[in-house]
Amino acid sequence: MTTTLIRNAQILQHDQLQPADVLLQDGRIHAIGPQLTASADEVIDAHHHFLSSGLVDVHVHLRDPGLTAKETIETGTLAAAHGGFTTIGAMPNVDPVPDTPARVAAMVARNRARAHVHVAQYASITTGRAGDQLVDFAGVRDAGAFAVSNDGSGVQTAETMYQAMCGAARVGLPLAAHVEDDSLTHHGVMNAGPVADKLGLPGIPNVAESAQLARDLMLAEASGVHYHVCHVSTAQSVRLIRDAKRAGIHVTCEVSPHHLLLTDADITQDDPMLKMNPPLRSPRDRAALLAGLLDGTIDMIATDHAPHTAEQKQGSMATAAFGITGLETAFALLYTQLVQPRILTLGQLVKLMSTRPAQLFGLNAGELKVGAPADLALFDLAHPYTIDAQRMVSKGRNSPFIGWHVVGATCLTVVAGNVVYRKEN
Structure with a gap:
């Protein structure tokens, strides 16, 4: 001892x-x-x-296995520790995708053997994170998955999402959704609007997110699933989630630090470091996200840590990869930009980055008390x-x-x- x-x-x-x-x-x-x-x-x-309870981030991309030029379990969890995170949720967009009980069990074992912090493992919603073939929800849960997600891709078919929600609800798994209607994205690389027009880049409209979210909220109500919305970015999405909570739908959601701190107005040139999905939205959207954070509509902050190689983030936004890192910078950025100006209290920030994500996802974390x-x-x-x-x-x-x-x-x-x-x- x-x-x-x-x-x-x-x-x-x-x-x-x-x-x-x-x-x-x-x-x-x-x-x-x-x-x-x-x-x-x-x-x-x-x-x-x-001294705080360790931070909890339910949205992290470790890229391992299959994409280890970008990140590994070892480097990603060291980055988490460097940022004060002690528990993270690993998204399933790796190769092979953890879409069977055996693959989930293998991922859980790899995480346990190699990670420097606690790693909760997502399974995918569908086979290969694509198409309409659902995973064995009871099987992946029993193999160690704490939730399911197709993060990086929206589930395009309403029937598939509804059956997935029913299956996840039956076995008590939260379903975390990347909400994006592919038919509305128009191959965009940044927020649709005057800035995209000025830079000559194709834009992603707000409705690509909010339309699929509206669909999913109705399906969540019908299925009774714990429906979690990843990286909310638009004012319309905040309004929909606020109304859904008032209606008693079991919905939670997260916002990423970059959507709280930046807007498309900060994109003054074609800069791939400012390319992420969902994209940086308008100042009006950012104001709505902050309001949602303050009134409790938005439940937590999650980084959407998305490492890439230097080569993949070079050149133009038109061709560079989507995504930015976040684990090592999130707390300091948010403390500096939100707590010091008294937009949030320190206690609110800890709740959003530690206590609430742990509580809402049933993780044994997020508390600074005797016995924890x-x-x-x-x-x-x-x-x-x-x-x-x-x-x-x-x-x-x-x-x-x-x-x-x-x-x-x-x-x-x-x-x-x-x-x-x-x-x-």
Whole structure:
């Protein structure tokens, strides 16, 4: 039995930072209090930094197996630890797709053997994440999947989605949807509107997201599934989800940091680092996302961490890959851009990035209390730094936030009582 004592930390109590020591024993939080006197195998001085429950991200692309030039389980989970995340959800767009119980079981075993943080594994909704052949929902659940998703692709056929929702509901699996009607995207590469027109690039209209979402919400009501909407990006989607919640439909949703912090107005030139799906929307959409975050319509923040090789993010938005990284920058960006200007409180940010995703997906995470798993993150809320690609541990350096000045560096990440990341002085 090993014990670790974290001294001189600041923890949130009633949305106020208070001094505390935290004793970890055998992978769990054993005691919390001022100036604990317990002996320990290791004593860590927190230097009065902010100690939080480890962050939880239900939307991460580890690219492993099959796409390991972009990321691996090892590098992706090290990136998670570097950002203060202790639990992540791994999306199924890998090769082979985890679309059978055997493949899901193999993914779960690989994650357990290679990951530096806890990894919850998605199975796909359909075979190969394409077509209309549904997976064995009971089988993939029993093999270790915590949810199902075809992320990266919208389910195009209403009957397929309805039967998928019914199947997932029967076995108690959340269904996380990438909502995108392919017939409405027009091969776009950024948000449809004046900016796309000025740059001469094809645009993706808001209705490509909101039309499929409206369909899915009715199917979710009919099926009773826990329906989770990935990376909400439009004002219309926020309105639809708000109305659906008022109607009692079991819907939750997430927003990505980049949709909270950037708009298509920030795309002043053809820059592939600003290409993601869904795309950066208008300032009006961003305002609606922030309003949805504040009124509880949007339940959580998830990074949609999508690493690519340097070659895949070069050239024009017309040909470059969709997606940006996010695990290593999310907390600091959101603390700097939302908490410091008092748009959110620190407590609200922790709830959105830790407590709520864990609660809503049934993950044993997101709490800083006696008896909870010793999954913790320590953040420096005092000293500014510059986001530097050379300091990233993800294989992907495809971030539009490189060079931004932020506060909130991760100093220490602890998973199951073990230090998995420690900031070098």
